[in-house]
Amino acid sequence: MKNIFFTFLIGISLFSCKGTSSVSSKEKTETTKPNIVVILCDDLGFGDLSSFGHPIIETPNLDAMGKKGLHLTNFYAAAPVCSPSRVGLMTGRSPNRAGVYDFIPSPKKSDDLRDLVHMQAYEQTIPQRLKTVGYETCLTGKWHCNSKFNSDAQPKPSDFGFDYWFATHNNAAPSHENPNNFIRNGEKVGEIEGFSCQIVVGEAMNWLDKKESDNPFYLQVTFHEPHEPIASPKDLVQKYLPLSENIEQAEYFANVENMDKAVGRLLEYLEKNFGENTLIVFSSDNGPETLNRYYRAKKSYGSPAELKGMKLWTNEAGVHVPGIFYWMGKKTFQGTSDAVISSLDFMPTFCELTGAELPDVQLDGESFASVFVDGKFERTKSLLWSFYDALNDRVVAMRKGDYKIMCRLENDSIELPKIHNMHAGNEDLIKQAKLTDFVLYNLKEDISECEDLSLKNPEIFKKMKASLESEYSDLLKGSFVWKRDELEK
Template sequence: MLRSACLALFLVALPCTFTNAADDRPNIVIILCDDLGFGDLGIHGHPHIQTPFIDSLADEGLRFTSFYSTAPVCSPSRVGLLTGRSPNRAGVYDWIPEARTPRPDAREQVHMKKDEVTIAQLLKKGGYATCMAGKWHCNAAFNSPDQPQPGDAGFDHWMATQNNAAPSHQDPVNYVRNGKPVGKIEGFSCQIATDEATGWMAQHVKNNPEQPFFIYLPFHEPHEPVASPPALVKQYESVTWHPDQAQYYANVHNVDLAVGKVVKALENAGVRDNTLIVFTADNGPETLNRYRSANRSWGITAHLRGMKLHTHDGGFHVAGIFNWPKGIKPGQVTDTVGSALDLLPTACDLAGVDLPAERKLDGISLKPLFESGTMNTPARSLVWAYYNGINDARVAMRHGQWKVLARLNGGNFPKRQNLTPTTLAEAKAAKLTDFEIYNIDTDPGEISNLAGRGVAEETQLIKQIKTGYAELVDDSPAWTPVTKSK
């Protein structure tokens, strides 16, 4: 039975200090939670869940009040983060099931294609060492030569699962390290992934102190099947309605402890001051009991409407915390609209790496915000098209203070988890209808629909979402189903 880390990985616990002297570019660590509700953090007002390490990153760095994931569900959200492009452009429209038999909608084929360009690839090309540990969920055929794997996406070292930790966060058996199954690992998944990443980091800094590094740390938590350390669960028994709720609260608390371990490891390695830590989530919280094993999905969105799978803000308005002692002044809170799409161009800007000229990017660099506290650029439009949404609006846009939603064909466009040539043609022909307009500055809960009520910008906003959707769907690829031979 394997332990959560080999001897080399325990080096992170040693109080030794290394230097990262010659290359002054920042190290970059992106921590991504899975199904974390916007309201699940202390910094966002949760009355019970203790998240002091995450809260400290926010207090001592930059916190966004309007930060968005690239989709309201896991797989496309991750592909968008890694590529800086709407996941629709990559052909990843919904969560990716494990490849088994051919399906009529070709979902067994879906993956982040080899011609996509990731943060890891660009930073690696720029001289960075790269590591990934946690939940991958960017392909259907995991650890198979049939589809690209994390190593093909630019990661020098990786330890990952295709989707969720199994059988739960506790003692998972499905991690794969650099193409080789690891077997059962004792412990809890966020701690296991953290040990892997920080152990790799400590070794790297010791052996290559002049080379900056990039770590992508996508936790499985607090996605179901939730399992949490009993001692943490006990702390929440007196403030929860149900034992499963205590399990969820403890799960988020355990994530916070893992974040604290990351910070401590960076301090021990002597690289904390020049490391940018980004903390965010892939989408909003899961709905309690939406499916059979979602009994511990007690996440909340605070004031936001909707949850995971919704195009209202509860589906993809997530935590956006940036902490970099050397480059970001502490105590900043910004109402600038940010997105996980921005992580690739921001990382490249900080690393002095050219963006891929041949790729259509949807993100922008946030470096000016770090330097001056303002972007000094016109408001941009963030557009989402999620064809399997729970709410009726399949298309959404955030532009400045405005949130706009629209149905397709009056709500008669069928739910789609993937697009084939036939259904892509239908998506391109679909008309945006039944517009909703909300002023997020005054109505962050999207309660009062202002469409048709005299908003001066209404005509322009509707034109923008129509244009944005048309541009996005015209750049969306289809997956061709396998034809069964007779």
């Protein structure tokens, strides 16, 4: 498939260039390398965009992007919470292999060793691979891939292939409005006037304006919106107030539209300056936050639509998120696709599209490049989530084809407690736990996970169960175990 699609890519690239007869072979090869832009929201629900069914929020820019490109109804995040999802996206590997099992807190010393957690220096990321084939790289927005942000004690974004970075450790503080916690290439910036999503897009455009070479670029734009603490432009809040239950809900609706406006600014800029060959992918790191789950979640009115659960669930709403792809300047498939695609697939896909070599490690994603040809992609790898701190009871879940199987973890008939991190003190507890109490769903017919088919379809259940047991065992063997003494020598 790689050679077939690369031939297709060269063909459409040369077709779009004028005067190809006078272009050298080297220049023709260069035209096949697209600029790549990844736009990632924070806690955006599957039902939060108007094109994904929200009855009130207006997101015209993303809706238009989906009509020009691919509107993906089966797109998945690598994890149901922030940090592991971002690590999975950038590495193409289950975050368990990287040792990032939950969101990463501040570096306060803890018994479960979460203060040590970070994406380790040996992990290979998308920007690192693309730099090997001439790409320039930039990160603007949220990072959240280590506990000690902007410290020499742990790798920084620049250690993972970003030539330029403008980021925060976690959320914009004190809120999305006038944030004061951005770091630019290791230096504190101080308070910046405006709203975070607009600031992040402005920084991205400034970087592109100052880029002197004609090399292709990889740009990762990671919004803080609509994660708490939410702050939104007053005019948008007033627009939604008559349509909302209260001002907090109006703030959320306005927050999503403000993010859409920021996307619109970026799309307009890219069309004008790099519209001949730029691939843009848009999604969310996980599903929507539960209203009032913690004291600051007072404006978390995100919508899971018909999906079961919310953020931090291994049910669909935790990981099944909006997905939109748009390849500016290329004649690719346009319309809705039900192909099952994950952010884990970005690494192998981008490497295929650019000619970069894949990292020499076990990847859990696979290239979906064929989706640009006809909207179809036949997945061969299962999607497996093992999230030990899930709010629901069945913490292990796997999608394979149209089916999804889920189960609990038990030791001596006692369910495992909620676990933030795998470390030397609980490794045996986790690895000796048994998979129990399975349920089976047909997501094509039952996206809301209402009907357990484990008894109704015994043959399918038997195959899915055996596959889950095998793949979970493989993941456990490759999961990283944190040990304080080894890391603090």
